[in-house]
Amino acid sequence: MITCLVDCNNFYCSAERVFDPKLENRVLLVLSNNDGAVVSRSAEAKALGIEMGTPWFKIKGAAKRFDWIAKSSNYELYGDLSHRMHELVGRYAASAFEYSIDESFLEINEKREDLTALGREIRRVVRRNVGLPVSVGFGPTRVLAKLANHGAKKNARLNGVCDWTSYSTEQQERILASYPTSETWGIAGRLERRLAERNIHTMLDLKNADPAVIKKAFGVVVQRIVYELNGIPCIEIEPVRATKQQIIASRMFGHPVTDPATVEHVLSVYAQRATARMRREKSVAGLVSAFAASSPYGDDYVSAWGQAAFAMPTDDPVAIAKAAAESLREKLRPGVKYVRAGVMLNDLSAASSHSFLPMFQPSYDHRGVGELLDKVHRRHGEAVIGLGMAGMRLGAGFEMRREMLSPRATTHWAEMATVLAR
């Protein structure tokens, strides 16, 4: 089998352009929640050297001066376009694996003659039907397909498609020797530094390293990467997991919070959000954890962490919200400037796998509260009802700042794109 990686170029930026052609050929940035930092850059923005993760406040002035365009992240739009893209490319393979919001791994039959032609076809079809530009890489393993995809993006002559297997051994080695280890999928800064101590600097060095020595020094994860670089597949294509193993709801606040009661209220809201997501997956949690922390950029970094286990796994928002808030109650210190908090649901399992004897069923009188909340939220939105005095609403300073939000053109009738004929 040959592995094929289809990856959308600058996904969030490209998604913004689908319904707004004015954004073509412009320096375009998409910002994280609260318009905090840059999370996607158009090719024009990359060419200017604007880095991923740059805080928006640092470049806001320049953006205005030079007429760059920034957009708040519109996850509803991205999610819907992503779904369409995955569905479409999945038709080209016997098995497809959605690796992330903008990447699909496809397993292609080796006998297929012209992989490059297939890649071009996928590109053309996604562009025409969904409006997104994708790059396509083919290789005998996932790591090499990833590298081929990278090449397809960087090298304009390839027209967005690169087939690793079409190169001679000499060509392959020359390419591998030109990349640092950190360009390898699965190797980042820390491992790069540790590899360098052993005189392993390029992807070719890594390919030629002794797998047994690598396993001893870096563990099985890096050993697998060595094998993959040598064309031996050992990172499995897993079936899409039906349900998540962990659900996290967490946010930076717009401004520091020094009052523990406010942090507790925020935790209650995050717990309700996490629970709602878990209920959609029909899972139950055995463990809830909560954390709150001050800014990691300040000198006096403080964090608090607590958790609570349930006697029986639950999806009851009342029990979960209560447990999340209580697990931190003693640990929050007045006066600390908290800028971030979160709730994690762990130890998840399918709700249907637990059938409780009546005596073990929750005895509280809020059985059915979860269903009721789900129903109301579906019909009238999240903000209208929730637990506790302020329900699901957070105070003015907590509402997400999204000042440059585009329309949700594919999921809301009222925000559909309009075309004017002249």
Place this chain on the structure above:
DNA sequence: TCTGGGGTCCTAGGACCC
């Protein structure tokens, strides 16, 4: 004033069992 959020997998070490 302002710096993302949501995930996965692996490993080491301790507790415990027989």
Place this chain on the structure above:
DNA sequence: TCTGGGGTCCTAGGACCC
């Protein structure tokens, strides 16, 4: 002198990905 050994489960922390 010499003091079992192998297995499982759990958890915290590390590293990485997009």
